Amino acid sequence: MTTMTQTAPQAAPASERPVLLSVRHLKVWYELRKWGFGLAGYVKAVDDVSFDLHEGEAIAIVGESGCGKSSLMKAILGLVPPHDGQILYQGQDIFAGGRAGLRWYRSQVGYVQQDPFGALPPFMSVRRILEEPLILVGVKDRDERLARIRAVMEEVKLSPPEDFLNKFPHMLSGGQQQRVVIARAMIRNPKLMVADEPVSMLDASVRVEILKLLRQIQEEHNLAVIYITHDLSTVRYFSERIFVMYAGKVIEKASTDELLWHPQHPYTLALLNAISDPDAANARKLREVPPGEPPSLVTPPPGCRFHPRCKYAIEGECDVNVPPEFPTRPQHLTACWLYDERYAQQRQALEADLGDLA
Amino acid sequence: MSGQPSTSAQPVLKTEDLVLYFRTTKGVVQAVDHVDFELDEGRAVVVIGESGCGKTSFAKAVLRLLPRNVHTYTGRVYLDGQDIMALDDEDFRLHIRWAKMSLVPQAAMNALNPVLRVSDQVAEPLLIHEKDVSREEALERAREMFRFVGVPESFLSRYPFELSGGMRQRVAIAMALITRPRLIILDEPTSALDVLTQANIMNVLKKIKWETGTSYMLITHDVATSSELADDVAVMYAGQMVENADAESFFKEPLHPYARMLMAAVPKLRGDEDLEFIPGQPPSLLDPPTGCRFADRCPFRFDKCDQDPPMFLVDGRKVKCWLFEKDAQGVYGTQPAVATGD
Numbered sequence A: 001m002t003t004m005t006q007t008a009p010q011a012a013p014a015s016e017r018p019v020l021l022s023v024r025h026l027k028v029w030y031e032l033r034k035w036g037f038g039l040a041g042y043v044k045a046v047d048d049v050s051f052d053l054h055e056g057e058a059i060a061i062v063g064e065s066g067c068g069k070s071s072l073m074k075a076i077l078g079l080v081p082p083h084d085g086q087i088l089y090q091g092q093d094i095f096a097g098g099r100a101g102l103r104w105y106r107s108q109v110g111y112v113q114q115d116p117f118g119a120l121p122p123f124m125s126v127r128r129i130l131e132e133p134l135i136l137v138g139v140k141d142r143d144e145r146l147a148r149i150r151a152v153m154e155e156v157k158l159s160p161p162e163d164f165l166n167k168f169p170h171m172l173s174g175g176q177q178q179r180v181v182i183a184r185a186m187i188r189n190p191k192l193m194v195a196d197e198p199v200s201m202l203d204a205s206v207r208v209e210i211l212k213l214l215r216q217i218q219e220e221h222n223l224a225v226i227y228i229t230h231d232l233s234t235v236r237y238f239s240e241r242i243f244v245m246y247a248g249k250v251i252e253k254a255s256t257d258e259l260l261w262h263p264q265h266p267y268t269l270a271l272l273n274a275i276s277d278p279d280a281a282n283a284r285k286l287r288e289v290p291p292g293e294p295p296s297l298v299t300p301p302p303g304c305r306f307h308p309r310c311k312y313a314i315e316g317e318c319d320v321n322v323p324p325e326f327p328t329r330p331q332h333l334t335a336c337w338l339y340d341e342r343y344a345q346q347r348q349a350l351e352a353d354l355g356d357l358a
Numbered sequence B: 001m002s003g004q005p006s007t008s009a010q011p012v013l014k015t016e017d018l019v020l021y022f023r024t025t026k027g028v029v030q031a032v033d034h035v036d037f038e039l040d041e042g043r044a045v046v047v048i049g050e051s052g053c054g055k056t057s058f059a060k061a062v063l064r065l066l067p068r069n070v071h072t073y074t075g076r077v078y079l080d081g082q083d084i085m086a087l088d089d090e091d092f093r094l095h096i097r098w099a100k101m102s103l104v105p106q107a108a109m110n111a112l113n114p115v116l117r118v119s120d121q122v123a124e125p126l127l128i129h130e131k132d133v134s135r136e137e138a139l140e141r142a143r144e145m146f147r148f149v150g151v152p153e154s155f156l157s158r159y160p161f162e163l164s165g166g167m168r169q170r171v172a173i174a175m176a177l178i179t180r181p182r183l184i185i186l187d188e189p190t191s192a193l194d195v196l197t198q199a200n201i202m203n204v205l206k207k208i209k210w211e212t213g214t215s216y217m218l219i220t221h222d223v224a225t226s227s228e229l230a231d232d233v234a235v236m237y238a239g240q241m242v243e244n245a246d247a248e249s250f251f252k253e254p255l256h257p258y259a260r261m262l263m264a265a266v267p268k269l270r271g272d273e274d275l276e277f278i279p280g281q282p283p284s285l286l287d288p289p290t291g292c293r294f295a296d297r298c299p300f301r302f303d304k305c306d307q308d309p310p311m312f313l314v315d316g317r318k319v320k321c322w323l324f325e326k327d328a329q330g331v332y333g334t335q336p337a338v339a340t341g342d
Helices: A069-076 A098-107 A126-136 A142-155 A174-186 A204-221 A256-261 A266-274 A280-284 A341-357 B055-063 B089-096 B118-129 B135-149 B165-177 B195-212 B247-252 B257-264 B336-340
Strands: A019-034 A037-054 A058-062 A084-089 A109-112 A192-196 A224-229 A241-246 A249-255 A326-329 A332-334 B013-024 B027-039 B044-048 B070-079 B101-104 B183-187 B215-220 B232-237 B240-246 B312-314 B317-319
Touching (some): A098 A109, A126 A142, A126 A174, A249 A256, B013 B055, B027 B070, B027 B240, B055 B070, B055 B183, B135 B195, B165 B183
Parallel strands (some): A109 A192, A192 A224, B044 B215
Antiparallel strands (some): A241 A249, B013 B070, B312 B317
């Protein structure tokens, strides 16, 4: 279902490469307990999400806080067992192999945290931080460990490594800390990297440096990357496909350029409209923002979860039935009733607004 | 009131040679180093720069919210022409801070008192600064402010933890507004918020500005969002102000090499240009270099950069960079680098 955009690094289209990770009807629900026992309901953080990730493909999951993107990430990292549905890595359910299977799976996955300072233990030197994952996978030889640490540090441009090996996290700048986090994620040569807002805590000037570094590592290692962010303005520099999440559901899937230039879902349109490019004209006009806030995930609204905030909502449809994914354009799936043939007329208002965007 | 410049009026805020140094175990940190700055009535200035460049310290120096380890705190701060540095701390607290200048602190959503109802917190500054206001009147004004910033009135009796981040941010803004100050200083008001909430808050701030003519000083590292509010732009680097210009010309073409590189590092939603980053690190403020503080990272560096550049006036914009020195004929731009920034 995917073809490549100009930003694609590899020659072969991602869709022709084997599937690395497959998420099938995943539900991550958290139990709510009344007085500590007795089930009082669920927080439906991720509700029926499916997608395939191919080898060497970079995808971005975009959404506001509370939309379930972190829960989805935790499930993919094997940290939270799903309520229902499956996560298949190279065809194997990651939770089927028990603890040993999970441990092996985690050695295949690198994780780049959002807050580098919080993610690095303050009392461990860079060398120990990077050595530990190797000890865990059973690299017994000290010299070999050190050689691998040096290699990965060169790769994330912490060079010369000698300058950094014995430093503690607080002695490093924010950008250097994030490099250590990336080095730790890369040291076991993973096939998949999950990056949770890797640059949101960094200054603008460092941000670009880290994004470029991640891109370079991804290309060199043919790494599959799941890039989780709320900032649509950085995804273009990094990913081939974008999934937009809202209130636990993926509401739009498209290739990056396709989504940025031809958004289809009213929520995606609102997100794109809210982002500013530096321009003095911004100060003279108000931005259009949908009213209200994202819904509670305990009792999400029936039908389309965005309908209470959506100005195009169709009464009797959007507030009753959950919209399926409509193939609205090439390589573009949109979960919105407006794209049903029956509602071509109602769609005109949205299309007029989409026309303004371009 | 409009946001147009009123050149004849005296500035709302003016600082002259403002200095704020901190004492630390490692030495003296020169956080704010001889900053001259002006803000005209009804305008909004954004102060941008990397973390650690002294922008929050500058706000604190203006508001006289100082920690204990102050080493030097000198210079002049004028508010509506009044020299407020001459006031003693008690007068400053009673008549200036929050009465005429208020602050929306960094991470304001977490700065609310968790055990007080938000209505009481918003009303509190009024009760302190306006002696003849009764509690009922203050709460009524708080209600008015809530309506103004777009918080439902039913939220008045809630506690902060019952509100979302965006709503708490609005409460903090309401608290800053309630005394009808001349100037509001906003320290990273939207950096912890989602894009939609961020756009919402910016809309609220714009409406307040258009309707009340309040002046703003917005401190942020997010250049793209700052353009939502900016009439003027001030760029800080390593404790110094390096460029001060109107937003129109700044966003079109920044002059200072640092400002140019900062702009080139801003990701654009649909642009095609490659992003650039600024190599190296800002200098330590413990022992900053004697000449231009950006020289080590500057691609246009030349001999003169070993001396500290003054502020040069270029078409009404101020730039602290030797590239903009005028030669004997009064022409600037004899240095080749200037021509590259078309």
